[in-house]
Every structure is written in structure tokens, then in C-alpha cells.
Amino acid sequence: MNINDSIKKALNKIQEVFPKTTVSYQYKSISDTHFIHVLPAKIYESAAFIDLEFALLEEFEKCNVGGSFCFITVDSLVELDNPSIVLVPKIKETSNSYRAFFEISGATVSPQISNQTIEMVQLHSDYPTIIDAGNKKTAMAA
Amino acid sequence: MSFLLEKSKQNKAAFALLTGLDHYASAVHCGYYCCIQKIIYILKEYYTDEYEAGLAGLKGGHGNRHKFYIEEFAGRFSKDIGERRRLKNLLTELKHCRIEADYHDVQVTDSRIKKVKSYLEEILRLIRKNLGL
Numbered sequence: 393m394n395i396n397d398s399i400k401k402a403l404n405k406i407q408e409v410f411p412k413t414t415v416s417y418q419y420k421s422i423s424d425t426h427f428i429h430v431l432p433a434k435i436y437e438s439a440a441f442i443d444l445e446f447a448l449l450e451e452f453e454k455c456n457v458g459g460s461f462c463f464i465t466v467d468s469l470v471e472l473d474n475p476s477i478v479l480v481p482k483i484k485e486t487s488n489s490y491r492a493f494f495e496i497s498g499a500t501v502s503p504q505i506s507n508q509t510i511e512m513v514q515l516h517s518d519y520p521t522i523i524d525a526g527n528k529k530t531a532m533a534a
Numbered sequence: 535m536s537f538l539l540e541k542s543k544q545n546k547a548a549f550a551l552l553t554g555l556d557h558y559a560s561a562v563h564c565g566y567y568c569c570i571q572k573i574i575y576i577l578k579e580y581y582t583d584e585y586e587a588g589l590a591g592l593k594g595g596h597g598n599r600h601k602f603y604i605e606e607f608a609g610r611f612s613k614d615i616g617e618r619r620r621l622k623n624l625l626t627e628l629k630h631c632r633i634e635a636d637y638h639d640v641q642v643t644d645s646r647i648k649k650v651k652s653y654l655e656e657i658l659r660l661i662r663k664n665l666g667l
Contacts, residue, residue: 422634422637423626424597425626425629425630439616442615442616445619460601460604460629461626463619464623469628469630469631469653470627
């Protein structure tokens with residue numbers, strides 16, 4: 393596997409594990425550094441992402457990719473002015489009508505609702521339903 | 535006190551002085567070397583065998599030496615994986631910024647020097663917290 397393949401594989405792995413991330417990559421030759429920019433910062437800072445980062449670094453080492461690797465996020469000192477790879481989130485938060493966003497872990501649903509209106513629901517359940525709980529609307533996986 | 539630690543202290547003072555004079559590129563240089571000198575001191579003093587074996591096995595140029603200092607130190611200075619990761623990424627970014635400031639036709643802006651200052655303070659805080667230096 394060549395260097396580019398190793399990098400692409402790593403970036404795809406990030407999105408596989410964290411589908412809501414935007415991942416950008418740029419190699420900066422002046423410092424021989426591979427920069428991987430990860431958004432949102434909340435994921436970048438999570439323990440699960442840090443574990444994945446270390447696992448990827450080990451992979452790079454095994455594949456003899458060379459250079460330094462640096463994972464960065466919003467407000468970092470280094471900015472990517474010309475990324476060669478950008479992967480956008482695989483879970484699409486579509487259209488202007490998107491107002492509800494759900495985090496689902498097993499059977500638990502934690503909605504963040506704006507304007508008290510749900511116009512689009514993207515659930516990882518086969519049969520999601522929406523119920524009106526007074527002024528607040530809540531989604532539940534059936 | 536070790537000469538290397540003294541140089542690190544002087545570079546920290548130079549960072550503040552040069553920032554005050556708006557000599558930002560030179561300030562970045564001093565800020566980075568303040569960190570690297572402290573790290574080399576700790577590696578030589580506390581991880582002597584690993585440091586010497588690592589240096590002996592190094593291939594490539596000067597850049598690889600700095601990569602070695604950063605990765606070797608960041609990999610050892612704390613038991614906390616989050617802190618190890620944080621320090622490595624902060625130092626790697628600062629290294630890149632230093633090279634850009636020293637050798638490239640790039641302006642070091644007000645906002646950038648503020649970030650460099652916050653990186654420098656955070657790096658030194660992490661070292662102090664874990665090693666008391």
C-alpha cells in the first residue's frame with residue numbers, strides 16, 4: 393500500500409467510526425507534516441477519537457508513511473489552505489427545512505429541537521416515530 | 535541550573551520581549567526553542583538511555599531530530615493519553631509555525647502570535663504539571 397492509500401484508508405476509517413465528522417487532509421512539505429483537520433471539535437476532543445488517533449498513528453508507522461502526523465481542529469494554529477482531501481459527513485443534514493437533530497444510543501433518544509418543530513428526522517432505527525409531548529416534541533425509536 | 539534550562543528560560547523571556555516589540559517572527563522562533571530546549575534537557579536528564587539509543591538510531595536530517603524529541607517526550611511525560619496526544623499535536627503545530635516564520639515569505643499576524651503564546655503557555659503548563667519543571 394502506498395502513502396496515499398494509507399492516508400485515504402485512515403481518513404475513511406475516521407468517517408466510518410465517526411460519520412458526522414468533516415475530515416480534511418493536507419501534507420505540508422516545509423515541516424514534512426501530514427495535517428488531518430477534524431470537525432466538530434467535540435468529536436476531536438472525545439476519548440474515543442483519541443484512541444482512534446493513536447491506532448491510526450500505529451498504522452502509519454507500520455506502513456512506513458514517514459513524516460510527522462498532526463491532528464488538528466477548529467482554532468488550531470495551523471490552517472489547511474489547500475487540502476488535497478476533504479471528506480464531508482456521511483450522515484446528511486439536508487436542506488433548509490432541517491431543524492431537528494437526534495443523537496441515538498441504543499433505545500435512548502436525546503433530541504435538540506429548535507423552533508419547537510420537527511421537519512426531518514434521521515434515525516438509525518427502522519421505524520422511528522415522532523410524538524408530541526406537550527410543548528416539546530420528542531422522537532422515539534419504535 | 536543546567537545551561538539548557540537557562541537557555542529555555544531566556545528564550546521564554548525573549549518571546550515576551552520580541553512580541554512586545556512586534557517582532558513576531560523572531561518571537562515564534564524563541565517560543566519554539568524555549569519548549570524544545572526544555573524537552574531536550576528532560577530527555578537527557580531523566581530518560582538518558584532511551585534518549586541516547588533513539589538518537590543513535592535516527593536517520594535523516596535535522597528535522598527528524600526534532601520529530602524524535604517531540605514524539606519521544608510526548609510519549610513519556612504523562613500517564614494521561616489525552617495529555618500525551620495534546621502535547622504532541624501542540625508541539626508539532628508550533629514546529630511547523632516556527633519553520634514558516636523563519637524561512638517562508640509569510641506574515642506572522644497579531645492573531646497568530648496570540649495563538650502561539652497560548653500554545654507556549656499550554657505546553658509549559660503540561661510539562662510543569664507532570665514533571666514540576
